[in-house]
Amino acid sequence: MCILVFKILRLGLDQIEAQNDLRDLPHKALNLNYSSNDVQWNPKDDAQLASAPTNGSVVLWDLNMRTKNKLFHVFENEHSRAVNKLSFHPREPNVLLSGSQDSTMKTFDTRAKKSVQTYRAADCVRDVEFAPQFHENYFAACFDSGSLQIWDRRFPDSSIRAQSCHSGPAYCCSWHPDHEQWIMSAGRDKMIKVHDIQLGKLREVYIVPALFSVVRAKWRLGHKHHVTSCSLFLDNVVAVWDVRRPYIPFASFTEHSDDVTDFLWLNENVLISCSKDGKLVQQLMTKAQRPSEKATPVGLSFCPDGGVALACSDSIGYRNKATQSSMQYGTSRNPMMFRRPEVDPYQQAFLQHTSSLKEHKDTKNNPELRAFVQCATDYLLSGRPLHELCDHNYKVASGQGRHDVASHG
Incomplete structure (x- = not known):
């Protein structure tokens, strides 16, 4: 019913x-x-x-x-x-x-x-x-x-x-x-x-x-x-x-x-x-x-070359201050008594939100990285019969000392 x-x-x-x-x-x-x-x-x-x-x-x-x-x-x-x-x-x-x-x-x-x-x-x-x-x-x-x-x-x-x-x-x-x-x-x-x-x-x-x-x-x-x-x-x-x-x-x-x-x-x-x-x-x-205010203010990502990229909110320092200020007004349950300041600190922080991105690179000589880059450069993926592509890529991987990759292929 x-x-x-x-x-x-x-x-x-x-x-x-x-x-x-x-x-x-x-x-x-x-x-x-x-x-x-x-x-x-x-x-x-x-x-x-x-x-x-x-x-x-x-x-x-x-x-x-x-x-x-x-x-x-x-x-x-x-x-x-x-x-x-x-x-x-x-x-x-x-x-x-x-x-x-x-x-x-x-x-x-x-x-x-x-x-x-x-x-x-x-x-x-x-x-x-x-x-x-x-x-x-x-x-x-x-x-x-x-x-x-x-x-x-x-x-x-x-x-x-x-x-x-x-x-x-x-x-x-x-x-x-x-x-x-x-x-x-x-x-x-x-x-x-x-x-x-x-x-x-x-x-x-x-x-x-x-x-x-x-x-x-x-x-x-x-x-x-x-x-x-x-x-x-x-x-x-x-x-x-x-x-x-x-x-x-x-x-x-x-x-x-x-x-x-x-x-x-x-x-x-x-x-x-x-x-x-x-x-x-x-x-x-x-x-x-x-x-x-509950969103993650930091992001982290690892790059294939061994580096690290870090994004961090620029508002971390004043986020809590803006939150506390926004809670100081309008605490009355009477809507007619609500008084808003000239500038809402939360609104200001919300719109002016920015982040900084920093990249940390591995500057050491890395043989494994060099081999990875060389293989990615020399591999063939099309243009020949399949058995010729496999044979070519086997030789490229073996030449870079990546015998595990060569045997798996």
Whole structure:
């Protein structure tokens, strides 16, 4: 038996409490409209929200309704398959956008309670999002084909920009809240990509190789270069990446015991996440783990000529100092009391991380090394019959006194 939960929660400083249970109805009154692939608040009306059931409908809810059932209106028979994502227009609160498995996207007028426009694509729609304040009529969509497309809602026949960005399905896309030309996409190929749209096409400016397939990726509020992601499976971590140093997470949240399904930032320091473990967790950025501090700061490799190469982090001396300084602020569990210094010492050390490479060579006369080099120079591997190659290489090895190699060959 599947237990469906659809609740409105109030976030306190130290607790999370249920305020409304939208499924607190007799069992016979429940139907697929109470399921949901996605839920979105109206940005201008804190009493209205929309949900995307698995039956292809789009549902509006009004929390101000005096009845126990808060279901306000159902847009039925609009999509023939499940709706994956919804997006309210940030400046026109009565405009709602949907993206579906049936390869269509639709805009709805919530006042008239009807669909306004249909946009047809060539593949299943995984995510849709209206652009922020910079582009009045633009919205982005990503697809199972790995394509990322920019649409102008005034022109429904085709997208204005499109590019194949991923080798598998692209699961999510997100406009930068402050940088008008940047849009991010992520997908099953484990890649998070930041694109610039200002030159008339989608141009990749940053690429972050994640550890697993990425199902959700969003910008961290207040930080231009910080991207947050969670994986489709095999990982229960919410990772924060700095795209300028993409090969190790800037920070990670590890409170969940199962796959993280979604998350959002309340502000730059407070993250809310939910998971298949059934938990909704509120976490502070100041309490997040710092993977770079656990990374090995020294690398060692032996060369064939007997030398040794040593790579050593230049930040070993001040790493602990930066860590201690970063832990001195934000110790309060009250997010409103969080105060950040002008320069985050951990951020500074993270970005300015450099290493020194030193090579130690064996300067002594080494007969074995000289024989190895001579054999590698004189051996023949092709161009003659096999028995002639073997005979030639036997003579080369014997001539260098490597009789064990000659007899083995």
